Amino acid sequence: MSVAVNDKSVDIGGLTVHYREAGEGKTIVFLHGAGGAPPRGSSFVRLLGEQHRVLVPSRPGFDETPVGESKTILDVVEVMAKFIAKISPTKVHLVAQSAGGAIGAWLAVLHPELVESLVLSAPAAFAHRHAPPAGARPTPEEIEHRLYGDHPIWDTPPTVEERKRIAGNAQANMARFSAPEGNSDLLARIGEIKIPVLLICGGADRMIPESATRPFQEKINSCSRIVIYDAAHEMPISATHPWVKLVGQFVDRGEYWVVNMESSATPL
Amino acid sequence: MKFSVFNGMPYGRVQQPGNRWPVPNQYFDPDQARRAVANCLDEVEMEDELGFDWIACAEHHYSPFNLAPNVSVLASALTQRVKRAKIAILGALIPLTGNPVRIAEEFAMIDNLSNGRLVAGLLRGAPYEYLVYNVNPAESRTRFEEAWDLIIKAWTDTMPFGWEGRHFHYRNVSIWPRPLQQPLPPIYVSGSSKESGEFAARKKVGLGLAFTNLPLAAEAAKHYRAKAAEYGWEPTPEQIVYQLPIHVGETDEQAHEVVRPMFAHTALTGGIVDANRLVATSGFFGRGDAKLVERFKDLGSDEPRSVEEAIQRGTIICGGPKSVFQQVKRMREEIGCGVLNLIFDRAGAPDKKRRSIELFAKEVMPAAREL
Numbered sequence: 264m265s266v267a268v269n270d271k272s273v274d275i276g277g278l279t280v281h282y283r284e285a286g287e288g289k290t291i292v293f294l295h296g297a298g299g300a301p302p303r304g305s306s307f308v309r310l311l312g313e314q315h316r317v318l319v320p321s322r323p324g325f326d327e328t329p330v331g332e333s334k335t336i337l338d339v340v341e342v343m344a345k346f347i348a349k350i351s352p353t354k355v356h357l358v359a360q361s362a363g364g365a366i367g368a369w370l371a372v373l374h375p376e377l378v379e380s381l382v383l384s385a386p387a388a389f390a391h392r393h394a395p396p397a398g399a400r401p402t403p404e405e406i407e408h409r410l411y412g413d414h415p416i417w418d419t420p421p422t423v424e425e426r427k428r429i430a431g432n433a434q435a436n437m438a439r440f441s442a443p444e445g446n447s448d449l450l451a452r453i454g455e456i457k458i459p460v461l462l463i464c465g466g467a468d469r470m471i472p473e474s475a476t477r478p479f480q481e482k483i484n485s486c487s488r489i490v491i492y493d494a495a496h497e498m499p500i501s502a503t504h505p506w507v508k509l510v511g512q513f514v515d516r517g518e519y520w521v522v523n524m525e526s527s528a529t530p531l
Numbered sequence: 532m533k534f535s536v537f538n539g540m541p542y543g544r545v546q547q548p549g550n551r552w553p554v555p556n557q558y559f560d561p562d563q564a565r566r567a568v569a570n571c572l573d574e575v576e577m578e579d580e581l582g583f584d585w586i587a588c589a590e591h592h593y594s595p596f597n598l599a600p601n602v603s604v605l606a607s608a609l610t611q612r613v614k615r616a617k618i619a620i621l622g623a624l625i626p627l628t629g630n631p632v633r634i635a636e637e638f639a640m641i642d643n644l645s646n647g648r649l650v651a652g653l654l655r656g657a658p659y660e661y662l663v664y665n666v667n668p669a670e671s672r673t674r675f676e677e678a679w680d681l682i683i684k685a686w687t688d689t690m691p692f693g694w695e696g697r698h699f700h701y702r703n704v705s706i707w708p709r710p711l712q713q714p715l716p717p718i719y720v721s722g723s724s725k726e727s728g729e730f731a732a733r734k735k736v737g738l739g740l741a742f743t744n745l746p747l748a749a750e751a752a753k754h755y756r757a758k759a760a761e762y763g764w765e766p767t768p769e770q771i772v773y774q775l776p777i778h779v780g781e782t783d784e785q786a787h788e789v790v791r792p793m794f795a796h797t798a799l800t801g802g803i804v805d806a807n808r809l810v811a812t813s814g815f816f817g818r819g820d821a822k823l824v825e826r827f828k829d830l831g832s833d834e835p836r837s838v839e840e841a842i843q844r845g846t847i848i849c850g851g852p853k854s855v856f857q858q859v860k861r862m863r864e865e866i867g868c869g870v871l872n873l874i875f876d877r878a879g880a881p882d883k884k885r886r887s888i889e890l891f892a893k894e895v896m897p898a899a900r901e902l
Binding site: 466477480481487488489490491492493505508509520521522523 | 677680681684690691692693694695696697699702703
């Protein structure tokens, strides 16, 4: 089944939020990382869209969405809350990648009425505490390898323009929306999250070590953690198929995702 | 040096026509098995009292050579008979079972049962073992490495986790008990191949060398040390274990006479050689190990044909105490191993085997410890 990924936009209180949409079914809102919307040649949105409605909003200041009045992470969270309320009549399943993790967690804390479940995929919220000591700056090739690993899955690899877009997003927004004091305000409140949370970590993630995600599991009683072996930081691209499978199972089956319902029997 | 005794719980000779593998279990005699179990458990007590550093056991399948298809079962029994020595599992064949978490659980329990005396060998196994549980030998390496990482994580991660791997899948892992030894028990991997040696160096764990000969073992140990240096560390002598058969007699002549028949009835003939050849030539070894593939193509022909040749090639230690000391010294010097894992089963009769063990412990080991 071939699923189209369409570019759309919606007005949120005078701010035009651009987003991509694919598929039908339970609504998944994918909260992108520091690089903005994922490269167009990545396949995970299309694959998730085979069973679900997938929305990929570009947050204020990313891609074509203007920064508007947003000055802090919490301002961005409120824009996203309004986006969800406007675009989905039902609660949504948030899937937050890397720098999107703090946004997803804040939405679950502040707007539980909008969120059915939360997937945190290599969330960066508390990673600065584990930042490696300053050294030689990695080359663009090294950064790409850290992001996507040895065997990224692309429908088509990112173009030069896309690479520039992603780098520009990261540069402009990491400083603009970086949280002071290491998201200590979020850390103090994530224990309030009561919805099912799935924390996915990459076994070969050299950007966000698994230990940096530990507060989520320790403070959220309803949080389960799973490691995708050999996956690099951008797991939707580095380990597309297991990542899509896990997210799909969690969204579809909720707390039952831990129960193996796959048959081990070979048809005769 | 340190000294380990390997206890495979051997069943003894099987009168089967054709020497096929797997050995048909129609030849299984319960009375013979009872004696094998009793002998093994009595001997480990004696070895412990004689001062051996490790009492070792290993997993092998479908074979009367070693009645321990689940090595954790045997190791558990050893914990109750061996009061002082370490319990060395050398080892479990972690790519085979399909359930590495079960191995992590069992090893942790053995560490608890032994009050923290576990030595954990996590191995790929000999090629023929891949015919036992229908595992593709070309996937042996990736299954091994993933199972290894999963076991280490199960021992060290203190919060529940799931695992979505290439070969293994879990939604909840949180083992009880964890190992007593923190952060980890001493770990060894088999390292005859270049890939395995590199792996051991990368993971900073010990290296076990078995079913090989002295020149190959020396080469493998050298490779391991070189790779370890590349990874910024230096293995201790104790992190290199060399395993081989041994028989100690009152004199060289007496010892040689005892083991001479084994060269007429070598274990490596017939079906097991064919089984090893089938697997070794089906992708079990990596590209850098062409020599090993060639060796396994006809393993029987690679075996020494006499006691003297076997001693010279370092595939057996045999002789009176003085000669045995010199042979041990040669292993230490040429391989650099700090532990010898000794197989005393070549003596045949249990009384000769026990005398051999006793002679080694009393006449060789005290001086050899200083090597």
